Amino acid sequence: MPRFFGAAALFVLLAVTFAAPAGADSTLQIGIDDDGLMQRNPDTTAPFAAQWQQNGIDQSRLTLVWTRIAPAANSTKMPAGFNPRDPNSPGYNWGDVDRAVAALEAEGIDISILVASPNPYWVSLVPSRRSNSYKPNPKALGDFMYAVATRYKGRVSSYLPMNEPNLWQYITPQYSCSSKSAKSCTLSGAAIYRDLYRSAYSAVKAADPAASVWIGALAPHGRAGTSPTASSPGPRAFFQAMACVKSNYAVDTKSPGCKGYKPLLTDGIAHHPHTVMLAPTQRDPGDAITTANIPALTAIVDRLQSKGRVLNSTAAGAAQKTKHLDVFLDEYGVQTNPPDKLQGLSLKTQDEYYQQVAYMMWKNPRVKLLAFYLWYDEPYTAAKSWAWQSGVFFANGKAKPSGTSFQHPFWVDLPKGSKSATVWGQVRTTDT
Template structure:
């Protein structure tokens, strides 16, 4: 009997996690990858060493397409980037996106490359991309951040002080044209839509940014109560189709557990707002999907740091801690299939060194490592409310971790349990957490960050 009890106790400590295998790990850093050369090769090696599985790359229309309709397409840079990723045994995801050259705009006389892109021409470009990379790429995203004026214009049509949505309807036309074009060239492809920014604003100008959920409702031609609309730009509505939904839940200055006050914005802590809206649109047949519920692909997530960003950056220590806790938030939502770090290297600052670019990298522009890089391969989080310890061995080099505790006032660590990891390296343990104690875990010869139970 004692032997049976001992075996049972051991099984409890070493049991496999009940949670389904968590999201794959990705990276997005186009500036670094597309420039090629030794820096790109060095980054790819580092990505491999840190367990990254997926690399998102822009198939930017204006970079590939000629400056006139009769010119030749330039594929070399994108070819090299895709081949580098595949050669490193990682999977590329291509975001087929504008802006395109000026001649693809239906209002080219305005001189704005982002303005009203022709869906038929975009579908042809999407077909060319999928046809060229079908043997190396499995997943495509239709456009990047269509709810932002920096990527798609106009966002709205304004008459006096009243502005009405335009970009969701432009985007619906782009998706409805590109989705069958991509599948026609690559029948087994997974085509994602969305890739929206996490926040927006009230529409007050032609290029005001949409909040993501307001954009989604307009995309599906429903009002705030999900009542179907059939007038104006919704006349002749055709539901867009998707195989998954991409999203960029950047928190900016908000901690990973914090929700944005505007209920139409979506942080990583409030992904349920997004899935609820998607589910309602599917149920109303205003969004078609090849799955019963759309999976979420977080192809961008990051925190800018100060230094160097004095305006939209958090401290280096906060970035280290918050990225680990954000990974836990992503794992908690079973709809999340991909969690991708944005960026690896900071982008350069503007000439006056005051603003510009994006500084969410794990390395500064000059290559120096930020503290967050040290713990990137083994994130660790403590959820006091649920009495849970959580982590991930992103290199997937081992199937178990040793969980350790140091009591308040003590100088020694004691192993208190061993946990199995799932196929993606995740593990979790719900247990009584001692107030004032510190926790960490060890795996594959490395040690995680230390977290204290307050």
Template sequence: MRAPSSPRVLGAPSRASAAPFRALLVVLVLAAVSVAAPPGGPERASAARGMVTTMADDAVLNGAHGDPAPIVARWKAAGVTNVRLFAEWAHIAPAPDSRTPPSSVDPLTGDGYDLSGLDGKIDLVRRNGMTVTLVITGPGPVWGSLEPQRDNGRWRPSPARFGAFARAVARHTADRVASWIVWNEPNVATWLQPQNVCRNGRCTVSSPHQYRKLAAVGYDAIRAFAPTAPIAIGATSPKGDARPTRVNGTTPPLTFLRALACVDARYRRITTGECRGFRAPRGTALAYHPHSNGFSPGYRSPRPDDARMGDLGRLTAVVDRLTKAGCLKVVGAKRFPLWLTEYGYETNPPERTRGVSLGAQSVWAQWGWWIAWNHPRVQMLAQYEWLDEGDGSVRVDPSGWQSGLYFQDGRPKPIAQAFPNPIFGYRTVRAGTIWGQVRTATGAMPVRLERSSGGAWRTYRTVTTDAHGAFLARVPRASRARYRYVYVSPVDGTTVTSTTAALRAL
């Protein structure tokens, strides 16, 4: 990007709250109504948290694992309250490989799209008592590209034709969708191309400028039919290339956000080129995918423009700086809430290159879930996915993900036991703390916290959760003890025991 002739440096980032446990979260519209923190000592959670538990597994909903109905029914029983699913333009559009729009669809009004397949998925989720977060996204059909002669629907999607598609989807589904996201992973070439424009051996980012137009028309299209529903933008992956060297690389998320907001790496405004006539992108939330990709949730990315689960403070610092300067516009709030709409660890087996052990997946995922719960800006956390996409009998497709709670054949991983009732323990120089959450809770409920220090399990104390099933319990900071909790399931009345946790030094 070319620097402006008269650069203006934006304000310095603000610090996050120093007391996250005491912060009250403004709960997402689709969540249960937040209640005040219950009275009492450290046995009770000290903040009323309504973080929505979401499932993201379009392969299941698309029938890749057979009839989705019995699988989706299990999501609600595991504590899922919301499902993120795609309205993918190329999958819905007729004649997606044609260079010219078919006569059955008006590309500028959106009339003529067959949305019956999308109806079936939305209705299945709702019949099972869960709400829907709908991502209206590309890739688009070839005829939706500004350069259809490339025969590549990912390449420079037409904002006008995408806006018409978004209007068609929103008009048809607004009464059944609780929340929305415009596009998926626009910083990744799988979803949007070109990521960069390269000339004479030099590359500059392109995807944020394309996405700014797509996000604007998508937001307006949804808002026309869902005037009060939350609409998120962003949904980027957590890492990218150190510098742009190829047309279809991956743009680092914080580089992407700055370019989206038309500032350079030093936060100086850009007013030339793609930023001429700039209008700040709008949204009621920022969607984000904080995958840690083989590292623990406590890992801090060495590249300053990447942001994994351990870098949420880095992410919000950038977003807040851009928002304060008016380069991003949050609707209905002072600061962008976070929707973490994908999070998961691939396992080995079946993924032999990128996967972590089955035990590490369970332990690290619960650590990440606690980080998300503890962050005052996180309103939504999505498990990605329910079932693996490969079975390990052959080399797993590198484009697929093996981060399920279950193997492809339905066998549970250790994380499947932990998902409905996660537990995480940590200790500081002063004390130890156990966090847990009964995700199926319908209100405050008692759980029995148990402790073992090399022998039998013994009751440590009874803890009362908050209205969302979460609790914090102060415990001795001894490093050898392990903890678990026992409760009566609100779903079927059975006695359930969580997995176990030791205290991790923080």
């Protein structure tokens, strides 16, 4: 549980540590993801980019929903004359993204771009299914990401191909089964993502060699559904299948696409370590990776790297297998009640968790980014119970306790049975 002490008690602590301000000497960037403010309303883009800069925000991720950018989303055929690799091809709609990139760039905020489904029907390898998630064509994703990286060359520093690719809602099928037996099922979603990622990585590097491409951006939990087609694997199983290794890390040559496997190159590991109704230190059961067990994520990746299945493209030669990959937590949020009565925690608890998790990730040298999702709550109604209420402000602009403490998080780490504590704090403010 969080431990807060009065001023007198602090004088007796035997170990006292204060962190450097975010964006200064600290290697941990603090980010905010809020496309509602950045892309959905022209009146909020520039003012909130300025507000974020004043609050010491280092980084912001923009989500490019494929159907919002590319033309003919509900057609099974790509429009005649449309060139998906050319960002100036008629049909592309870049207006919201252009405005957001310009506003963030003007404030000196580092920008990442995440490409996300729903996808146009014509992007599928089987467009006749009229699905926004079924077997996206790797070439189509590569063409799109080439256009994106060409348009924003030198302005966007990192790219993430596909959002939470281990969820069946975003890539289908996650499992392919030859019979009703679960033993006949293979992790086809990981194989689909493997090909998508390869195409996207090559496309971004061709358009903007200086930009980084991060692999992963997985959801933290697997989700068992009513059938294999409505189920999602956890991060460990997904990463292993993606890299064509078995659960014991022995090489797999029989699963789809694994014969003749070539290593995946990446500049970093992205992950979404949300905890649902749990403290940042409390582990979820099963195959889950949240804030509580980030070392489990790095252990998986390190093992894949040491076996040459995933390589660090920021290094050269043999170091690609030995130079540890950095971790970028590009989405983390805790929802509050009010207003979310289903998955919301108290305002006080969210505030404490946000300060605690900032300390935890600052303490982990592998973690280079902690991005909070969102700044403002999404509007909450009974019809939109799926919306997120993890902002540090309510939808009406009133600050939550986490919004009040955001610029100066503070945490006292007193391990059970210890006579000394670490006192940690940050001052997040503009560098200018």
